[in-house]
Amino acid sequence: MNQLDALIEQAISLLQKANYVVALTGAGISTPSGIPDFRSPASGLWERHDPAEAASLAGFKRDPQQFYDWIRPFAHTILNAQPNPAHLALAELETAGKLKAIITQNIDMLHTRAGSTAVHEVHGHLRQVTCLRCYEIFEAGPFLDEVVQSGGVPHCSSCGGVLKPNVILFGELLPVSVLNQARREARACDLMLVAGSSLTVSPAGDLPYLAKPTGASLIIVNFEETHLDHLADVVIHGDVADVLPKLAASIKV
Numbered sequence: 001m002n003q004l005d006a007l008i009e010q011a012i013s014l015l016q017k018a019n020y021v022v023a024l025t026g027a028g029i030s031t032p033s034g035i036p037d038f039r040s041p042a043s044g045l046w047e048r049h050d051p052a053e054a055a056s057l058a059g060f061k062r063d064p065q066q067f068y069d070w071i072r073p074f075a076h077t078i079l080n081a082q083p084n085p086a087h088l089a090l091a092e093l094e095t096a097g098k099l100k101a102i103i104t105q106n107i108d109m110l111h112t113r114a115g116s117t118a119v120h121e122v123h124g125h126l127r128q129v130t131c132l133r134c135y136e137i138f139e140a141g142p143f144l145d146e147v148v149q150s151g152g153v154p155h156c157s158s159c160g161g162v163l164k165p166n167v168i169l170f171g172e173l174l175p176v177s178v179l180n181q182a183r184r185e186a187r188a189c190d191l192m193l194v195a196g197s198s199l200t201v202s203p204a205g206d207l208p209y210l211a212k213p214t215g216a217s218l219i220i221v222n223f224e225e226t227h228l229d230h231l232a233d234v235v236i237h238g239d240v241a242d243v244l245p246k247l248a249a250s251i252k253v
Helices: 003-017 057-062 064-080 085-095 110-114 141-150 176-188 204-214 240-249
Strands: 021-025 099-104 119-121 124-131 137-139 163-167 191-195 217-221 234-236
Touching (some): 003 191, 003 217, 003 234, 003 240, 021 085, 021 204, 064 141, 085 110, 085 240, 119 176, 124 141, 137 141, 191 204, 204 217, 217 240
Parallel strands (some): 021 099, 191 217
């Protein structure tokens, strides 16, 4: 048995003993679906626009066209992406009754597309858009299709105001109710499974600190090292799309 297989066996042992598993996922769980980490310079999304301007709430209000120019290729990628084996594995763990919640930093909605139902999207999502003038909420699909096709700024059909996707921009507060629920889940779990997150973005990246003091085990599956690896019971530097299905397969429905 090689080292990777041994680590997976250790993770399976912890998973089988756990009664209340919570997953914390980041951009790395969606890269196998073709969605880049849009915070990374390598993604290309930072090349033409300053993220502090284009992807900030103040920048959006000042120049929504710049925001939509920036997010247009990303939205196109998300609309065409499909859940990968890592997303499906977490949905299987929920169906088996082992996984109680997913806390995700991603806005791509792939967890719900995979069939997961207890999903807390702490950075928002592209499922809906909100008018910044009258605050009416619309399903985002038709508006995002328009953005991808024409590149224009979508406007409210009721008052003509600019529509903003329900994603959290720089300088914008996270949804309090979602964040509070995520914290409750972190404190309640007896095992936290971190999948594809570098744990560098607070406050989501700090949630393992809430789980460990209650006695929860911590498994981290991520290509790169994280600053919390030293707290983990098992650290697997591997592909989430390979590792998570093996964990799910060990749990019988």
